[in-house]
Structures are given as structure tokens and as C-alpha cells.
Amino acid sequence: MGNREDLLAGARKVIIERGVAKATARDIASAAGVSLAAIGYHFGSKDQLITEALADSLGTAIGDSMEQKIREGSGVTPLAAFATMWNGMPAVFTENHDSMLASMENLVRVARSPESRKFFAQSLPGAYREMADALREAHPQLSEDQAEAIGELYFVLVQGLGVLQTIAPDANLPDGDRLAQAVAALAGVED
Secondary structure (H helix, E strand, C coil): CCHHHHHHHHHHHHHHHHCCCCCCHHHHHHHHCCCCHHHHHHHCCHHHHHHHHHHHHHHHHHHHHHHHHHHHCCCCCHHHHHHHHHHHHHHHHHHCHHHHHHHHHHHHHHHCCHHHHHHHHHHHHHHHHHHHHHHHHHCCCCCHHHHHHHHHHHHHHHHHHHHHHHHCCCCCCCCHHHHHHHHHHHHCCCC
């Protein structure tokens, strides 16, 4: 790994151990085995490093799991695949609990930082596109626009359900079957 990758890994390690608020630039550089100046050189600031480290970590962990679940829905209707996928997402959130918690802690910092907000906004189309590509692979009958719209819906749902699962894991949250029932009702489809 290079210094950039080492810093991303070091930031994730420190954030998981200490939380976003207590993660210092010095701790991150030490965990990465690089100089403190490397943070500025590669990321411009500690805040930008944290934003990218968490986006990369959660994007990979949650995103890869979602794409796998989308592809597993091949061969059934998109609505049935939707239900199955969202029935499986609570386990993904649970497996990534520490990262989800760190990401939630980071949200307020991102909201207050123009640089971090810009990075986040620029990352959204890529996240939508990856889900749309997986959806088109699993359900080739979907148009590109339909796959993109579903990808956007999935992204919004994963954000909301991820937060709810993290802060209220024992709550009676809607499962995939219930969400599919709601989507079908909105579309005017009979059960």
C-alpha cells in the first residue's frame, strides 16, 4: 500500500477505536505509519481524510453487500427481489455496526463542512450508477432509467434503514416484505 491507502486504513482504525470526534491527525498518522504532513499532502485536511475513509469503508462494505443481494435476485420479479434484498439488509447493518456508528457521528461534521458536502454530493451519482448496473444485470428487462430510479430508491432506503437499525436495533422496523407491499400499493398492484 502507498501512503494514501495507509492513511485511509489508519483513519478507519482510529475512528472505529476512538470515534470521529476523538480521532486526531497525529493518531491517524501514527496508525498509518506515515508522517503527519502526509495527511495534508494526500487529503488537504484531516476532515477530508475522515470523510473519504468512511465513504470508502461503508461504500465498500454496504455497497458490495447490496450489489451481491441485487444480483442474487436474478430470475425473480424485481418486486420479489426487492423484498428479499431488504429482508437481508438488517444483517448487513449489524455486521457493519461500528462503521455505521462512526458514519452517523461523521454526518454532522460533513453537514458543516462545505468541502465534505461537495465530496459527498459528487459521490452520489457513482453510488446510484453501481446499483443501477447491478439491477440491469439481475433484471435486464428494466430500462436504464428504471434501473437508475430503483438504484436511487435503494440508496435512500439504505441510508434511512441503516440509521434506524443502528440506533434502534430492537425496534419493529419494516422488513422487505412490508416495504414491497408498500411499493406495490403505490404502483396500484394487487397483492
